[in-house]
Every structure is written in structure tokens, then in C-alpha cells.
Amino acid sequence: MKYRVNEIFRSLQGEGYWTGTSMVFLRLSGCNLECSFCDTAHESFTEMTVSEILEAVHRVGGPCRRVCITGGEPLLQLEESLIEALHACGYTLHVETNGTLSAPEGVDWITCSPKGIIKLSRADELKVVFTGRGAPEVFLKYPVPEGRRFLQPCDTGDSEKNAAILAATLNYISEHPCWRLSLQTHKLIGVR
Ligand code: SF4
Numbered sequence: 001m002k003y004r005v006n007e008i009f010r011s012l013q014g015e016g017y018w019t020g021t022s023m024v025f026l027r028l029s030g031c032n033l034e035c036s037f038c039d040t041a042h043e044s045f046t047e048m049t050v051s052e053i054l055e056a057v058h059r060v061g062g063p064c065r066r067v068c069i070t071g072g073e074p075l076l077q078l079e080e081s082l083i084e085a086l087h088a089c090g091y092t093l094h095v096e097t098n099g100t101l102s103a104p105e106g107v108d109w110i111t112c113s114p115k116g117i118i119k120l121s122r123a124d125e126l127k128v129v130f131t132g133r134g135a136p137e138v139f140l141k142y143p144v145p146e147g148r149r150f151l152q153p154c155d156t157g158d159s160e161k162n163a164a165i166l167a168a169t170l171n172y173i174s175e176h177p178c179w180r181l182s183l184q185t186h187k188l189i190g191v192r
Contacts (some may be wrong), residue, residue: 014186
């Protein structure tokens with residue numbers, strides 16, 4: 001099988017539980033949704049075999065031993081053979097998904113950033129993009145360990161709107177303390 005790979009690069013995880021941790025990002029192309037606030041250009045791709053992906057992950061990753069598979073929607077493509085190959089090389093595997101598809105066995109950490117009806121059977125953290133409207137409590141019925149429900153202010157690209165959304169997010173968390181704040185810290189510090 002060949003994967004449609006948008007990009008492979010090393011950076012710091014900017015969001016959620018693992019914020020600040022060095023990771024190799026493997027961005028797979030394509031998504032099953034079209035969110036109006038999507039800030040990821042994931043459409044272009046190069047077809048790569050598992051061996052070619054491993055070689056690129058080694059090359060850009062250096063000593064880093066965590067790989068975050070993201071997208072687009074990575075679960076459209078991810079199969080156990082890639083998971084097994086990355087594990088065999090000593091990598092811990094994270095996946096960031098919109099939650100609308102089921103995940104293959106073996107993923108070490110699943111971040112569900114729900115954008116529709118959740119079909120995942122498990123997630124290790126929930127990261128809800130908050131626009132200041134809507135009701136994040138609808139996601140409370142989805143089980144994740146305590147302290148791993150994140151509310152992340154939506155980046156609209158408009159600083160005035162962003163300030164209002166941040167204020168609404170802080171207010172919501174104050175009133176609903178089971179949520180934690182997730183910021184897109186990579187944007188704040190100017191890294192990818
Ligand atoms: S699910 Fe994520 S990648 Fe897909 S369109 Fe929505 S924001 Fe973009």
C-alpha cells in the first residue's frame with residue numbers, strides 16, 4: 001500500500017496534553033469533512049510506501065521517538081502495517097482524529113478533536129475547538145480520563161474575533177472546571 005503523504009516534519013506538539021513535546025508530524029492528505037474553520041492545507045500529497053515513510057521519519061526526527069499522525073483525517077488511510085513498522089523502530093505513535101472513524105489497533109495515544117458524531121471506541125484526550133457558541137457539554141458523555149478534556153479557542157484569523165472567543169473560552173472553563181485550556185502554542189512561539 002502507498003500512503004498519500006502531505007508532509008513530514010519535526011516540531012513541538014503545540015496543543016493539548018503533550019504541549020511542548022518534541023514530535024515528528026506525519027500529515028496524511030485528505031479529509032472526510034469540510035469544516036469552515038479548517039486551517040490546514042492537507043490536499044496535496046506524495047505517494048509513499050511504509051519504508052519510504054520510515055526513512056523520512058528517521059531523517060527528520062533525529063533522536064525524537066514520538067510520531068504524531070495527523071491530517072486531514074489520518075484514519076482514512078492508517079493501517080496496522082504502518083503502526084507495526086513504527087513500533088518496530090521504537091516510535092510511540094500518536095494520532096489526531098476528528099473522531100468520525102474507528103481506529104486500528106495499536107495506536108498509543110489518540111487525540112479526538114470532534115467535528116461530527118464520534119465513532120471512535122476510545123480516546124486518550126478530547127480537544128474541542130470552541131467558537132464561543134455551542135455546547136461543549138455534549139461531549140462530556142464521551143469517556144476520557146480526568147484532566148484530559150481540553151477546550152481550544154478557534155483561530156478565525158481575525159484578532160478581534162479571536163480575542164472575543166478567548167474571553168468566552170476562559171469564561172466557559174471558569175464555569176465548567178472539568179475543562180482545561182488548550183492554546184495553539186506553536187503559533188504563539190512562531191514554530192510550525
Ligand atoms: S476535520 Fe480537521 S482537517 Fe478535516 S476539514 Fe475539519 S478541521 Fe480540517
